[in-house]
Amino acid sequence: MKQPDVLQQESPIGQSPPRKEGAAKVTGKAVYVDDLPVAGAIYGATVRSKVARGRLVGITYHPGVPWEDISVVTAADIPGKNTIALIEHDQPCLADQRINHPEEAVVLLAHPDREVVEKARRLVELHIDPLPPVFDLDESLDGDVRVWGKDNVIKAFSIDKGDVAQAFASAEVIVEGDYATGAQEQLYIEPQGMVALASPKHGITVWGSLQCPYYIHDALATLFGVAKERVRIIQCETGGGFGGKEEYPSMIAAHAALLAWKSRRPVKLIYDRHEDMLATTKRHPSRTRIRSAHDRDGKLLALDVDFRLDGGAYMTLSPVVLSRGGLHASGPYHCENIRVQARAAATNHPPHGAFRGFGAPQSVFAMERHLDKVAEQLGIEPVELRRRNFLQPGQKMATGQVLRDSIDLPQLLDRALTMSDYLRRREEFSRHNEEAAASGSSLRKGIGLASFMHGAGFTGSGERYLASIVAVDATPQGMVRIRASSTEIGQGKDTVFTQIAQDVLGLPSSMIEVIRPDTAEVPNSGPTVASRTVMVVGKLVQRACQELRRKLSEGGLLGESYTPTEFATACGIFHQMGGSLRVESQYQQPSGIEWDDKKYRGDAYATYAWAVYVAEVTVDLVTYETRVDRFWALQDAGRIIHPVLAAGQIEGGVAQGVGFALYEKVVWQSGRMQNAQMTNYIMPTSLDVPDIFVEFDDRATRTGADAPHGPRGAKGIGELPLDGSAPAVISAVHHATGLMISAIPMTPEDLLQALETAR
Amino acid sequence: MSHNLSEFVACSALTLPEALARLAESSDPERGPWRPLAGGTDVMVTMAAGTLPVGRYVDIWPLAELRGITVTDDSVEIGALTTYTELRAHPVITAEFPLLSLAARETGAIAIQNRGTIGGNIANASPAADTPPGLLAYDAELELASLSGTRVVPYARFHSKYKQMDRRPDELITKVRLRREPSPSPGQPIHYYRKVGTRAAQAISKVCFAGFARIDGQKLLTVRIGLGSVAPIPLRCVRTEAALLSGPLDEALIRRAEATLSYEIMPIDDVRSNLRYRRTVTLNLLREFLTRCQGR
Known part of the structure; x- marks a missing residue:
């Protein structure tokens, strides 16, 4: 598609362009x-x-x-x-x-x-x-x-x-x-x-x-x-x-x-x-x-x-x-x-x-x-x-880390309560359950919540040891190529890296190519894990693109603003003069972050995403089945680069969290999985996944009150939704049944047993 | 992939006589029986798992004679190759035999419903199948054909032990016959179906309950209960039904029926659930069915 040759005025950050690899996937060409x-x-x-x-x-x-x-x-x-x-x-x-x-x-x-x-x-x-x-x-x-x-x-x-x-x-x-x-x-x-x-x-x-x-x-x-x-x-x-x-x-x-x-x-x-x-x-x-x-x-x-x-x-x-x-x-x-x-x-x-979640869903x-x-x-x-x-900014966390994020947790909680109409529902369900118990009706309703955070990027000194590198180059035709070992695995990395590059270079998406990871072609930008791709590697993409732009403008080839054609012309001239338009950026730990691996003291993570999740359930006392009816997911994950993909991450994570809480049970016998088929390992289907209402609260980053470490203030998001979904669901079951369930997955068989034990 | 396709023998039959002729060769002791292959929805699963017996398979999917639903004044005949999709959509089935369309709706995914057949579901003889409990509750009959003729078997007597049934290797299930209730019939009809399978779709049942009753005031005139996944076979609960016909439907009778049903079922612990859960839920479902009969 030919793009009009105009100045790119609007920042692509916060837009939701189609996935780069989406067409190939849906047409079977991938x-x-x-x-x-x-x-x-x-x-x-x-x-x-x-x-x-x-x-x-x-x-x-x-x-x-x-x-x-x-x-x-x-x-x-x-x-x-x-x-x-x-x-x-x-x-x-x-x-x-x-x-x-x-x-x-x-x-x-x-x-x-x-x-x-x-x-x-x-x-x-x-x-x-x-x-x-x-x-x-x-x-x-x-x-x-x-x-x-x-x-x-x-x-x-x-x-x-x-x-x-x-x-x-x-x-x-x-x-x-x-x-x-x-x-x-x-x-x-x-x-x-x-x-x-x-x-x-x-x-x-x-x-x-x-x-x-x-x-x-x-x-x-x-x-x-x-x-x-x-x-x-x-x-x-x-x-x-x-x-x-x-x-x-x-x-x-x-x-x-x-x-x-x-x-x-x-x-x-x-x-x-x-x-x-x-x-x-x-x-x-x-x-x-x-x-x-x-x-x-x-x-x-x-x-x-x-x-x-x-x-x-x-x-x-x-x-x-x-x-x-x-x-x-x-x-x-x-x-x-x-x-x-x-x-x-x-x-x-x-x-x-x-x-996904990597230990945190268990302890949370x-x-x-x-x-x-x-x-x-x-x-x-x-x-x-x-x-x-709740923790407040300036207070010390378990490792002695001083909380520098400008998070206002009581306010986040209040917003979650409002968005889910929590207090009214809780009261209504309590009343419903009393009446149901009196009339012998089998359905119980409950609402519950969880508040939690997830550290973005590698733990402790991990990022310093990894010392990730991203390379960006431009061809004589002005095609910008992003080289990183970070993989597109369905989360939308190619699309988001493109947005980050566009934001710096002011170019249309068609002039940005994200190179498929191949160790002969891309430097080591670290593994695609730990909610680090946008925040840590995306920052390196941003810095490399800034460096590329600086290189062209220092040579006098680019002005303050330019059209895509002017950019391409500049790249062509630079190459003719024998210059290399390849730049690299390498991770440098932000100042003031200290971590002691032996004593587990210091800044465990550079920054955190924060969330309050609310779940509404119906428990059927005829079959002991729990259905999650509605789910509200509110988080501060910094600035959201691509709202549709980000919401998709949250929805998918909630679905996986519902599975973790209620459905997915590995049946072991002598160390072997007995139910290694999708018929008997029960993953929730689309009919079992609730209506999920996702909201991002990034006011702190937008107003500049918070200055996290990712590009334009982005934080990690991939793992966050796994941490709080299961406890919110089980908290709602607690409200519905009065049972203090403390182990998951809580299958209908487990709920029956808990009810019999409580009797 | 854990099967070896080259070890299988398969052929297609285009007409019923051709299929029956193949099945008549089943007594060959060296080469083993021909097994009918209908929609293939169970065969593909066992094949992928490497548990499908190696042998000879005759594809009966092309047989037009076994397709479609025929309605007469006093009966509905369902061809053995009728799919779940057809059962879901048929107006007489949905109106008069809703347990079957509800079961069809809850079986597998849409693709499975397009391909899976009622005859195949019966012959696969899984105690966890979704349609058999409804067939038991409606007291269905099966027609089986072979080169030596046809015969009719009450479905309630068809399954004998786990995966064993009243079908000779040379016979093919051709029809399922349901009697339509005369109109008007005495009493109020109640159809109750509940499949318990942990997730809302694509589940194999842990307990499946199908009940049909006619009730006049406090008195059950007719009651039939078919259960899945609580015995080695799809189970018709004749003793419980007898108990329920013995007096007015009150709390004392419900308790007696629960006690009877508790002995009539034979649930087990397995990879999907456990005995205690299956027993408790079955009794809960009986109570829910009977409460509905009471009009509550």
């Missing part, structure tokens, strides 16, 4: 990894352990397929180190002797015929002498079975503020509670898969569905023992990630590349939904014990949190998930005396991993349920209890 035409490709399959723990003593290849035509890879074939390099090198790429979890990969097979390779997979018998496994988180920490390291503790830390013991000793009111959350499958729409080409001569190239190209880059260089320049990772169109394609793709890429290396042929390794659900990572199950001390008015005097995660069989990202969980455990509340003790324990479940659920319990015990309205304890 190429996902399984769509890649690969000449001469052979198909891979993975032979996995059915046993949770044991010693591998032998492998039998039973007759029935032409084994001489099948490429077979075991741990012995690995050229470099047998590990999936991440934080530590504890997880093997292929199990050698030790089996640590069901679905652990042991043998890889490939053949040109998908059916032959599938038949062959069933003809491989693994001989494993079983060892005693441990599946329960607390048994792992307290029992005798050692499955990881010297004590099964993958990571432990504590946050200490004030004097907790003394505060408890003198407190008038002490409330205790235990809370639990379950595993949850990410259920991206596209199952995982990779295509690999690999040989000692040509190096290793992998195409796939992924979030973090440079994680795979590192993992393959270690696995093959080659220089990083010999490895190239290219992202295909990716159908969702939600964290599920953060670390696990390194495993599939490694497997595909090993098969390609051995067979000297291109290898396609694509999981079907069943294998994807069985073998890939899920949200860490959690248990949290909270003790809190209060005065009679509910003021929080001391908070003692014991936060435990089930990490599964290997470390993967558990230390970081644990960090984020622990750092969000005290919520948006002020307390002088806080102790958070956090531990991630190893079990013989398949490793748990990254999932516990804290928000606990506050409802405190409110009930003290006879204070839950809303009022929260209001009395």
Whole structure:
């Protein structure tokens, strides 16, 4: 489409242009990894352990397929180190002797015929002498079975503020509670898969569905023992990630590349939904014990949190998930005396991993349920209890971080109450429930809320260590190309980066190209995780574009304002003069941010998004089913770059949160998922998702009262909605039934049990 | 992908005699029976899961003889290849046999409803199927055909044990027959259907309750109850029905019916739910059905 050659007057920030990649997706032109035409490709399959723990003593290849035509890879074939390099090198790429979890990969097979390779997979018998496994988180920490390291503790830390013991000793009111959350499958729409080409001569190239190209880059260089320049990772169109394609793709890429290396042929390794659900990572199950001390008015005097995660069989990202969980455990509340003790324990479940929210949904659920319990015990309205304890700017958070955001939490709460007509509904539902109980009617209504925050960007010094880089260049024709390893996974990164570039350069969208991540073409702008893409990487895009503009105007080629044609002409002249129009910007920590990794003291996150969510439910006492009728999501996530995409993030996150709260239950047996099909793992459908009313309160950024770190004052948003949805829903169930539900998912079966226990 | 397509044998039949001739070859002990393949909505799922038995399949989807719904003065005959979409939309079914259109509406996704058939649903013999409870509540009959002729079986006697039924390998279910209630009939008709499947759509039921009754004042004149997912087969609850016909529909009778039903069902713990939940909810649904019969 030809754009008129005029000055771009209006800032694209706050507009909602169509997605850059949207047309290709809806017309079926987008190429996902399984769509890649690969000449001469052979198909891979993975032979996995059915046993949770044991010693591998032998492998039998039973007759029935032409084994001489099948490429077979075991741990012995690995050229470099047998590990999936991440934080530590504890997880093997292929199990050698030790089996640590069901679905652990042991043998890889490939053949040109998908059916032959599938038949062959069933003809491989693994001989494993079983060892005693441990599946329960607390048994792992307290029992005798050692499955990881010297004590099964993958990571432990504590946050200490004030004097907790003394505060408890003198407190008038002490409330205790235990809370639990379950595993949850990410259920991206596209199952995982990779295509690999690999040989000692040509190096290793992998195409796939992924979030973090440079994680795979590192993992393959270690696995093959080659220089990083010999490895190239290219992202295909990716159908969702939600964290599920953060670390696990390194495993599939490694497997595909090993098969390609051995067979000297291109290898396609694509999981079907069943294998994807069985073998890939899920949200860490959690248990949290909270003790809190209060005065009679509910003021929080001391908070003692014991936060435990089930990490599964290997470390993967558990230390970081644990960090984020622990750092969000005290919520948006002020307390002088806080102790958070956090531990991630190893079990013989398949490793748990990254999932949107990354530990925070677990600890926020516990804290928000606990506050409802405190409110009930003290006879204070839950809303009022929260209001009395909100953090205020200038106060110190759990790590001693001084709150610099100009957030006004009581005001945010008031807006949420108004938008949801909370007080009227609460009163009306209470009355309805009394009448229903008297008349024997089966429907109960409830309304509940949660207030919470989510730290944007990597935890602590993470961003400083990552030192992300974004490059921007311009062609002689004036086409601006943004180069970053941040991936488009359906969230709209390409569109938003384009808006940020347009905002600086004053160019139409058609003159901005966002280069598809390919480690040969883009610098490392870090992983696409942690609600960091817009705020942290978007800022780098902004700075690089500013640098590009400065370069052109310093050369006298561009004035204060210019048309797209004048920009293109300037680029052409610059190139003719032999100049390079490539600029880079690298992350620099804003001044005044300090973090101590050992003591967990300091600025845990550069800034936070803040929110109050309200849920309305109907509980049916005939079937014990809970339906979420309406949902109000109000947040301050700084300046919103693209309101439609941002609202989509919130709506999707709420839907996932409703699933986390009420529907999605992984049924485990001996460490294996028993319901690894979408018929039996109950994800809410569009009929189960409530009407969701989304509002963004970005007045503080617009008025300049708040100056967060993202472009034009944007903060992170991707994970936020997962944190507060489940506690708001369960709080509403509490109102509807009077039951203090403290574990999720709360299925109808669980609600029946809770009702019977309460009787 | 966990199936191996080359191990399967399949053919298409274009006419009913052709299909029956194929099925008549089912006694070949070496090659095993021919299994009818209708809409394929269950076959595709088990095939993808690698649990579909390898063997011979005859595609009966093209058989025009088995399509469509025929209404006469005293009966409605539903061809075995009638889809859920057709059941949902048919005016006589919706008006007089609403339990079937409600069940069809709650089965799978729209694509499944376009393809899944009533005959296939019956022959798949899943205790969790959505339509059989309604068929039991309406006391439906099945017509089965083979090269040696046709016979009629009351649906309530069709399923015997888990996945076992009164169908020989050479027989094909051709029709489902429903008797229309004479008009006027005594008493007030009550149709009650509730599928409990945890989510609002695309669910496999944990409990499925279909009840039909005619009530005159305090007295039930007719009552039939069909249940899904609480026994190895779709269950017609004849003992509970007998208890309900034994006196005026009052609290004492409801209690007696609950006690009877509690013994008549055989729910289990499985990956979808548990025994206690299934039993409690079944009894709650019975009470809700009977409360509706009482006009409350």
